[in-house]
């Protein structure tokens with residue numbers, strides 16, 4: 001059992017948990033994720049380790065309520081426990097001093113972008129960050145991101161905070177202006193990562209994305225998470241989740257993410273009925 | 279004396295009663311009911327108690343078969359179970375899943391003229407009897423040795439090694455990556471062939487002996503082997519991580535929705551209980567027309583799970599002929615009875631998309647048997663112009679597994695063979711790295727439960743020796 005020490009509601013849909021997990025905290029690095037199972041009937045879902053505190057023995061995760069499992073998770077409170085927490089999983093980010101880098105975080109993808117931006121900054125990079133979401137209420141960690149970025153650009157689709165634009169607009173501008181940007185990082189919905197890659201490819205800037213395919217064991221045993229990178233099949237849970245974005249088949253990723261839409265709907269409707277969630 | 283009996287017409291084997299094929303093909307309950315005491319005694323009475331029991335030579339752990347069968351004959355069932363447990367810690371499992379027809383029963387003298395003694399069924403009977411009726415004995419804890427051993431992986435190899443080492447007085451920790459212990463016995467082999475309650479009981483038993491079971495611990499990620507030695511004070515470790523990396527066919531369209539590795543399909547169904555969705559949260563595609571590729575136990579299990587999930591048609595597609603299929607005979611027989619359709623000498627060449635990212639058909643090719651290959655089996659070669667399509671909505675390649683590099687790649691000083699399996703001495707499990715032993719599927723590739731258990735026991739013995747002398751000689755096997 002893994003105890004939730006802190007809960008913070010970052011927006012209507014986005015929740016932060018600090019979870020007691022001594023051993024995982026000791027080993028976690030930027031880019032790692034973990035898998036959890038809430039209870040005996042629960043499924044295993046992966047979430048990124050958005051932060052960790054080795055001294056206190058905790059990991060922090062930020063998740064967006066999507067369907068049954070994330071809603072059920074969001075219904076837990078500080079003091080409650082999660083049955084299984086497994087990690088740290090996946091390859092951690094490759095951090096070095098590249099010079100100037102640009103980090104793009106979309107929606108709940110802001111959370112996993114944070115430790116990467118921080119690590120890049122600590123390694124000596126100049127970090128430009130762009131964070132974006134549909135609307136103001138879905139933006140969080142503005143302060144944290146500002147602390148680890150030399151420059152922070154905020155965009156919302158509806159203009160309720162920062163600039164009214166999608167992330168690719170300021171991205172394109174910066175890449176046009178700053179010819180010395182060596183690397184881009186993009187984490188967010190698959191469709192956002194796809195268009196970030198279209199943009200960076202135009203400017204010939206290498207781009208790392210973090211692929212959120214459907215997973216089960218997350219240890220390389222099942223192949224549920226397979227993605228195509230450079231024409232080759234890879235397992236996102238062990239070979240990734242980070243890959244070179246220009247080589248990723250995003251259409252396949254998005255198609256595979258939809259594999260269980262019917263089942264997800266059944267599970268969520270059932271959950272809503274039982275728990276009285278609107 | 280033996281000769282005389284042999285001349286007589288041998289009595290017929292007592293078959294196990296089982297669920298009707300068309301009923302069981304729709305539920306997940308165990309297929310055979312097992313013997314009752316009368317049936318067990320009747321079957322045991324067929325055994326000739328040979329003075330030179332060649333059946334034992336067929337058993338990889340040389341169980342004293344005539345002795346335990348004799349105890350059954352005399353109605354001393356619990357003692358019979360203990361007799362088996364001298365050599366095999368998991369009789370309820372082995373009685374159910376050993377390929378007896380190529381092991382113990384293949385050697386039984388009665389098999390020369392008629393049917394061999396049903397050794398597996400008898401083993402299963404006494405183990406079940408002991409579990410249900412007998413008081414499971416927990417031996418007192420031996421004097422503590424002060425030594426600590428880490429076992430990585432809780433499949434049959436890890437479980438049996440742990441059981442032996444704890445009896446020697448060591449402190450034993452069993453690390454398991456998944457949230458349930460048992461390895462393939464839990465995530466791979468389905469409920470209807472090996473009820474999970476049996477595996478849970480076995481694990482429970484070794485925990486009661488004092489083995490500490492740590493779940494959700496992915497070694498290589500959470501701790502490295504070197505950290506187990508240097509930071510956590512372990513004196514030796516045994517790697518028994520199995521061969522859990524699925525192989526795919528490598529043909530176009532294989533990443534379409536609806537195509538599962540057998541590992542994924544079985545893990546969803548068994549470990550995650552997806553057949554109980556939406557009671558359980560993990561979903562699984564319940565295909566109407568399913569194709570399974572392969573001819574081993576894993577393929578049979580996948581096909582039979584697909585049927586039980588409600589498929590109308592399940593095709594089992596294998597590129598050689600039925601004679602070459604490596605599955606246990608009992609499984610092939612059961613699968614066919616339940617309505618799985620066998621398509622032999624057939625090979626898939628590509629999967630076809632329904633336009634929305636889902637598989638809707640598979641194109642296959644007929645094969646014919648050519649010259650024998652290196653394995654001695656006749657090699658299948660494609661027949662030109664024989665392509666045809668089968669409509670499917672779920673496909674399951676079950677064509678084998680490889681070694682999972684997750685742990686091994688974090689141990690640079692461990693020698694692996696070309697295929698990524700750990701190189702270890704067969705008799706002791708010693709590897710190229712001092713203090714590290716390995717056994718089971720991670721050194722042999724996919725094999726059997728009983729071989730993995732045997733490897734666990736051999737390693738336990740060798741670990742005991744090593745703890746005494748700290749002697750490490752790898753010249754015999756490393757560098758091949």
Ligand SMILES: Cc1cc2nc3c(=O)[nH]c(=O)nc-3n(C[C@H](O)[C@H](O)[C@H](O)COP(=O)(O)OP(=O)(O)OC[C@H]3O[C@@H](n4cnc5c(N)ncnc54)[C@H](O)[C@@H]3O)c2cc1C
Pocket residue numbers: 033043044045046047048049061062063064065066067068069070071108111112211212213214215216241256257258261264265268
């Ligand atoms: C490596 C990785 C890191 C992730 N990190 C985060 C994170 O930090 N914060 C966050 O909010 N989300 C993260 N996700 C996504 C998160 O796992 C899904 O949102 C969650 O599983 C949805 O479950 P649900 O039952 O609430 O929703 P559902 O309604 O069941 O599913 C919504 C969508 O989530 C995806 N999904 C469903 N089940 C799984 C599964 N078992 N594994 C992966 N994806 C699934 C599917 O694409 C699905 O369409 C990450 C995913 C991956 C692979």
Ligand SMILES: Cc1cc2nc3c(=O)[nH]c(=O)nc-3n(C[C@H](O)[C@H](O)[C@H](O)COP(=O)(O)OP(=O)(O)OC[C@H]3O[C@@H](n4cnc5c(N)ncnc54)[C@H](O)[C@@H]3O)c2cc1C
Pocket residue numbers: 375376377430431432433434435436453454455456459460461462463466467495496497498518519520521522544575576579606682684685717718719720724725726727728730
């Ligand atoms: C579907 C199926 C059906 C089968 N049917 C039969 C049968 O009828 N008869 C028969 O004799 N054999 C059968 N087999 C083969 C048999 O199950 C295996 O040979 C046997 O289980 C191997 O045992 P093992 O202990 O080496 O590994 P496994 O049983 O594979 O167990 C390995 C364990 O190690 C864990 N692990 C892996 N990596 C790590 C890590 N880094 N850290 C921590 N833990 C880790 C895994 O999660 C797993 O639990 C079947 C196999 C399958 C897949």
Ligand code: SF4
Pocket residue numbers: 336337338339340341343366372373376378381382383397398401728
């Ligand atoms: S362990 Fe397996 S091979 Fe040995 S006697 Fe029992 S069933 Fe036969």
Ligand code: SF4
Pocket residue numbers: 324325326327328331332333334343344347385386387388395397
């Ligand atoms: S099982 Fe067969 S070979 Fe073994 S002792 Fe009995 S009759 Fe002889």
Ligand code: FES
Pocket residue numbers: 214215216217218219220221222223224225226235236237238
């Ligand atoms: S989730 Fe099973 S292999 Fe990646």
